[in-house]
Amino acid sequence: MPKGTVHVIDDDLAMRESIDFLLSSAGYEVRLYESAQAFLDLPDVEFGCILSDVRMPGIDGLDLLKRQKAAGSKLPVLIMTGHGDVPLASRQ
Amino acid sequence: MTEPAPPSTELLARDRRLQQGIDGYGVGTWELNLATQELACSATARKLLGVPADAPLTYDTFISLVDPDDREQIALALQQSIEHGDKIDVMYRVAEKDRPSHWLRARGGVVHEDGASYLCGIVLDIDQQKVLEQELRLQQGQLRSILDTVPDAMILIDGRGIMRFFSRAAERMFGMSEREAIGQNISVLMPRPDATRHDNYIDRYNNTGERHIIGIGRIVTGRRKDGSTFPIHLSIGEMESGGERYFTGFIRDLTEYQQTQARLHELQAELVHVSRLTAMGEMASALAHELNQPLSAISNYMKGSRRLLAGSTDPNTVKIESAMERAAEQALRAGQIIRRLRDFVARGESEKRVESLAKLIEEAGALGLTGARNKASCCASLSIRPMIWCWSTGCRSSRFWSICSAMRWKRWPIPIRRSCPPAMRAWRTTWSRSPSRTPAAVCRSRSKPNCFRRSSPPRKPEWGSDFRSAVRSSRLMAAGCGRKRTAPAARRSASRCRWRPSGI
Numbered sequence: 072m073p074k075g076t077v078h079v080i081d082d083d084l085a086m087r088e089s090i091d092f093l094l095s096s097a098g099y100e101v102r103l104y105e106s107a108q109a110f111l112d113l114p115d116v117e118f119g120c121i122l123s124d125v126r127m128p129g130i131d132g133l134d135l136l137k138r139q140k141a142a143g144s145k146l147p148v149l150i151m152t153g154h155g156d157v158p159l160a161s162r163q
Numbered sequence: 164m165t166e167p168a169p170p171s172t173e174l175l176a177r178d179r180r181l182q183q184g185i186d187g188y189g190v191g192t193w194e195l196n197l198a199t200q201e202l203a204c205s206a207t208a209r210k211l212l213g214v215p216a217d218a219p220l221t222y223d224t225f226i227s228l229v230d231p232d233d234r235e236q237i238a239l240a241l242q243q244s245i246e247h248g249d250k251i252d253v254m255y256r257v258a259e260k261d262r263p264s265h266w267l268r269a270r271g272g273v274v275h276e277d278g279a280s281y282l283c284g285i286v287l288d289i290d291q292q293k294v295l296e297q298e299l300r301l302q303q304g305q306l307r308s309i310l311d312t313v314p315d316a317m318i319l320i321d322g323r324g325i326m327r328f329f330s331r332a333a334e335r336m337f338g339m340s341e342r343e344a345i346g347q348n349i350s351v352l353m354p355r356p357d358a359t360r361h362d363n364y365i366d367r368y369n370n371t372g373e374r375h376i377i378g379i380g381r382i383v384t385g386r387r388k389d390g391s392t393f394p395i396h397l398s399i400g401e402m403e404s405g406g407e408r409y410f411t412g413f414i415r416d417l418t419e420y421q422q423t424q425a426r427l428h429e430l431q432a433e434l435v436h437v438s439r440l441t442a443m444g445e446m447a448s449a450l451a452h453e454l455n456q457p458l459s460a461i462s463n464y465m466k467g468s469r470r471l472l473a474g475s476t477d478p479n480t481v482k483i484e485s486a487m488e489r490a491a492e493q494a495l496r497a498g499q500i501i502r503r504l505r506d507f508v509a510r511g512e513s514e515k516r517v518e519s520l521a522k523l524i525e526e527a528g529a530l531g532l533t534g535a536r537n538k539a540s541c542c543a544s545l546s547i548r549p550m551i552w553c554w555s556t557g558c559r560s561s562r563f564w565s566i567c568s569a570m571r572w573k574r575w576p577i578p579i580r581r582s583c584p585p586a587m588r589a590w591r592t593t594w595s596r597s598p599s600r601t602p603a604a605v606c607r608s609r610s611k612p613n614c615f616r617r618s619s620p621p622r623k624p625e626w627g628s629d630f631r632s633a634v635r636s637s638r639l640m641a642a643g644c645g646r647k648r649t650a651p652a653a654r655r656s657a658s659r660c661r662w663r664p665s666g667i
Contacts, residue, residue, distance in 0.1 A: 089463035096467035
């Protein structure tokens with residue numbers, strides 16, 4: 072029984088696939104998106120948490136967060152980054 | 164002159180001829196009777212004084228002809244002569260209504276005869292001489308003034324090294340007055356080893372004629388009166404005057420020049436060092452992001468696999484689990500190494516100082532454009548609102564570097580990234596290099612040094628580029644300047660640097 076859905080948004084293929092492997096091994100349902108735009112283009116998405124990279128071409132992670140908030144979406148958003156900047160992380 | 168016997172006709176004739184000679188050729192004779200104050204003058208004397216041939220003359224009439232400034236010295240000379248028997252030798256001017264004043268010279272002395280005393284003497288016209296003398300003096304004064312305005316110190320020495328002339332600039336440079344310097348050997352202005360050798364240098368040149376410094380110029384050390392030494396550039400020329408050989412030395416104080424050069428080298432070295440560090444930092448950042456992706460992927464696969472293995476009954480399960488665990492740890496460890504590298508590079512950049520923005524931009528501009536100005540014909544005009552003091556985080560050189568690099572890339576179209584809202588504690592803007600791709604090196608560390616970004620591209624290329632920067636103004640300094648600032652948040656300063664291509 073899947074525990075829930077995770078929408079993974081990252082521009083790097085290796086990252087997407089490895090996260091897919093990790094989460095599915097833990098029992099989550101994983102949906103992969105190449106970019107935030109691809110995610111937003113979908114008319115409706117199943118309820119689940121969003122796991123997004125920060126730095127991406129086009130709409131970046133923080134921008135996505137802003138849009139979700141503006142749209143009043145209830146989906147929780149997790150931002151992950153390889154940079155580890157505290158101010159950046161503490162912004163939202 | 165008393166004569167023991169009445170003069171013979173021959174002697175009289177000779178006297179007459181003598182008188183004619185004297186009279187005819189510009190020397191006037193005069194005789195002042197000290198008792199009666201009557202003045203007897205020869206025809207020439209009368210002509211020189213400008214009195215008619217038959218007018219009676221007394222001492223007083225004579226004095227009235229003399230220029231008022233010269234009267235006193237004549238009276239004094241007369242006095243001396245009468246009292247002590249001194250010879251009279253006075254130069255004075257006589258003036259007349261229709262003639263300009265001209266110079267005369269009177270020489271004479273006291274003569275006693277038959278119990279009476281006379282003052283007798285000659286008078287000469289020295290006008291031309293006097294005028295020449297004055298002109299010469301004027302020219303000499305002018306020359307001296309010109310020499311005094313020469314910025315280099317000038318010293319003249321004779322063939323033996325004794326100083327003959329010491330210009331005003333030399334006085335200032337060596338801290339020694341002309342009066343003290345003249346007469347001393349030039350070696351007093353040199354430090355120890357050169358001082359003892361200088362006489363030998365002159366001898367060697369006198370004997371061999373080989374020029375080691377004459378006409379060549381050299382950087383040597385000079386010694387001031389107080390003993391301190393300083394670098395100087397010395398040029399020497401030689402000249403001859405009146406059969407004697409002289410040497411002229413022109414000296415320029417290089418202290419300031421050398422200090423400036425040293426400072427320039429220091430700054431350039433610092434700039435190079437920092438640019439290397441920054442390049443390394445950027446590389447590290449690029450690497451960090453790029454490396455993190457595969458390392459995270461490895462770690463994810465490891466952890467996922469380990470989890471999948473949990474329920475397995477394979478005898479090797481424990482070993483495989485442990486191996487995967489360790490592999491994941493190693494991947495994370497590799498990531499840590501990168502992070503530490505980035506931290507190391509970012510470390511020297513956390514001191515805070517108050518700086519004058521205008522000064523900073525100007526200095527960085529001068530340094531950054533030193534090479535550029537030669538290659539590209541562009542001129543930088545900075546219009547900076549004065550009195551802006553800013554807090555700058557990051558070391559000075561890195562600010563320089565960012566300003567300098569901003570200047571170098573001014574021609575390339577660079578998209579504008581939004582700068583962070585003012586509410587941020589650590590101000591920074593992002594700086595993007597290529598229009599197509601946003602490299603990961605953009606937003607690097609917490610305390611990124613000040614960055615300059617381009618404002619909207621210029622409407623016309625000849626307008627050059629505008630650079631804007633936002634800096635955090637220093638509240639302390641602003642308060643000191645008497646201006647009120649409200650919050651210590653980052654404020655946009657009005658520093659605009661405009662680079663215009665010129666001379667196209």
